[in-house]
Amino acid sequence: MQADDTITAVATPPGVGGIAVIRLSGPAAEQIGKTIFRGAHNHPPKFTTHRLYHGHIVSAVDSAVIDEVLAVLMRAPHSYTGEDVLEIHGHGGYLLPQRILAETIRAGARPAAPGEFTKRAFLNNRLDLSQAEAVADMINARTERGLELARSQYQRQLTAEITALREGIVDAIARLEAAIEFAADDPDIADDMSIPNQLQEIGHEVNSLITTYREGKIYRHGVSLVIAGRTNVGKSSLLNHLLGEKRAIVAASPGTTRDFIEETVNIHDIPVRLTDTAGIRSTADAVEQEGIAMVWQRIDAADAVLLVFDGSENLTTADRQIVAKLAGKALIPLVNKVDLPRMLAPEVLSDLLPNHQAIWISAKHGTGIDELLQAIHHLFLATERETSAGTVITSLRHKLALEKASFFICQAMARAARGGAPELAATDLQDALEALEEITGRTADETILERIFAKFCVGK
Numbered sequence: 001m002q003a004d005d006t007i008t009a010v011a012t013p014p015g016v017g018g019i020a021v022i023r024l025s026g027p028a029a030e031q032i033g034k035t036i037f038r039g040a041h042n043h044p045p046k047f048t049t050h051r052l053y054h055g056h057i058v059s060a061v062d063s064a065v066i067d068e069v070l071a072v073l074m075r076a077p078h079s080y081t082g083e084d085v086l087e088i089h090g091h092g093g094y095l096l097p098q099r100i101l102a103e104t105i106r107a108g109a110r111p112a113a114p115g116e117f118t119k120r121a122f123l124n125n126r127l128d129l130s131q132a133e134a135v136a137d138m139i140n141a142r143t144e145r146g147l148e149l150a151r152s153q154y155q156r157q158l159t160a161e162i163t164a165l166r167e168g169i170v171d172a173i174a175r176l177e178a179a180i181e182f183a184a185d186d187p188d189i190a191d192d193m194s195i196p197n198q199l200q201e202i203g204h205e206v207n208s209l210i211t212t213y214r215e216g217k218i219y220r221h222g223v224s225l226v227i228a229g230r231t232n233v234g235k236s237s238l239l240n241h242l243l244g245e246k247r248a249i250v251a252a253s254p255g256t257t258r259d260f261i262e263e264t265v266n267i268h269d270i271p272v273r274l275t276d277t278a279g280i281r282s283t284a285d286a287v288e289q290e291g292i293a294m295v296w297q298r299i300d301a302a303d304a305v306l307l308v309f310d311g312s313e314n315l316t317t318a319d320r321q322i323v324a325k326l327a328g329k330a331l332i333p334l335v336n337k338v339d340l341p342r343m344l345a346p347e348v349l350s351d352l353l354p355n356h357q358a359i360w361i362s363a364k365h366g367t368g369i370d371e372l373l374q375a376i377h378h379l380f381l382a383t384e385r386e387t388s389a390g391t392v393i394t395s396l397r398h399k400l401a402l403e404k405a406s407f408f409i410c411q412a413m414a415r416a417a418r419g420g421a422p423e424l425a426a427t428d429l430q431d432a433l434e435a436l437e438e439i440t441g442r443t444a445d446e447t448i449l450e451r452i453f454a455k456f457c458v459g460k
């Protein structure tokens with residue numbers, strides 16, 4: 001599908017930078033290049049595809065030079081979008097890239113919508129939908145593992161898996177149809193259990209893909225952890241230590257932190273949103289009270305809590321009240337200040353939290369932090385850090401499509417079994433195929449495409 005208009009966008013992030021790239025895609029890309037680009041001897045070049053030209057961008061109005069640039073034309077279909085693509089590499093900054101962009105629009109291009117280049121690549125079959133989604137995930141990846149998962153999806157690992165499942169189902173449909181046709185002549189065919197067995201195997205593969213979502217989601221979206229506890233136990237010191245910078249104010253006086261401080265850190269390849277909160281205590285200070293009330297909202301919304309105690313003091317009523325209020329919440333108890341003489345007896349704490357293993361740390365000196373990082377990893381992922389080659393799904397959309405497919409495969413299995421309804425089984429399998437094809441985009445409708453590409457940045 002070739003679009004009839006030409007889109008343009010600044011493909012690099014705005015702001016000060018060495019180089020900015022303005023990218024155009026569509027049938028007029030070359031003509032626009034000839035209009036605004038002047039090469040050697042001040043002539044528009046006869047663009048040879050995939051060749052870099054040095055020259056200037058000039059205003060179509062008065063031929064004034066706007067920027068000194070390099071330009072490259074990539075002729076269809078050998079480009080990212082599958083259309084003619086022109087890239088102009090100019091100086092970075094706030095104004096220059098915008099001036100070049102304005103010139104491309106004046107010469108006939110229109111501003112691209114978010115993700116529109118990738119959408120065109122998809123519509124021109126340069127990428128399937130799961131690959132297009134992986135492009136956004138690669139750009140947004142915050143951790144090595146997140147990047148690795150996105151990259152393998154981009155390299156068609158999921159596509160290959162879906163193709164294999166599709167082939168199995170298509171084969172089962174063909175065998176079912178043959179069985180229906182010949183059942184009257186040969187009653188043994190109707191009793192053939194090999195089709196339900198084959199479907200069981202396919203269903204099993206679909207279900208094991210579904211189970212990888214838990215891990216995939218954690219690596220792609222990350223988790224949220226709230227650092228909570230009574231005042232002065234060292235919550236802000238812990239946040240600072242985990243971030244490796246003095247982000248929160250630390251002070252010997254209780255009630256230092258009033259508002260939230262939220263930062264993302266990479267823990268064992270998991271993007272972790274950490275929130276430091278106001279110390280919980282009863283107080284007459286209205287501002288502090290408000291801060292404390294909001295701590296509980298944050299805790300409710302978080303995936304888990306790092307509950308900090310002060311090991312240099314006895315357990316207080318406030319500590320006990322906090323523990324009681326946290327019943328049922330995923331948490332890791334931390335006893336801070338192990339560098340000071342110990343007042344808090346381990347038995348007292350294990351009586352209070354019998355199902356948890358407390359970690360003894362010093363936020364000041366970094367003691368026990370490695371153990372804490374391990375514990376955070378284990379809280380969310382039971383397994384060791386995975387680097388296996390197995391496909392991991394990271395998108396809820398994919399998971400829902402696989403669940404739909406699994407439902408139809410299950411239903412088909414029952415119908416293909418002895419005494420079932422093989423005709424209906426074939427219909428179920430068609431529905432299962434359709435569900436799988438939503439993942440690669442063969443059957444995705446315009447609303448789904450819009451939703452997916454709207455999440456991209458402009459210029460990608």
Ligand SMILES: Nc1nc2c(ncn2[C@@H]2O[C@H](COP(=O)(O)OP(=O)(O)OP(=O)(O)O)[C@@H](O)[C@H]2O)c(=O)[nH]1
Nearest residue numbers: 231232233234235236237251255256257279363364
């Ligand atoms: N010796 C020692 N002191 C610590 C440690 N962690 C924190 N402190 C001290 O404890 C005091 C309180 O630390 P903060 O990090 O501000 O404690 P907080 O829990 O954020 O306090 P609020 O924000 O008031 O609730 C400061 O004087 C810190 O220097 C530690 O591991 N060892």
Ligand SMILES: [Mg+2]
Nearest residue numbers: 235236256257
């Ligand atoms: Mg604090």
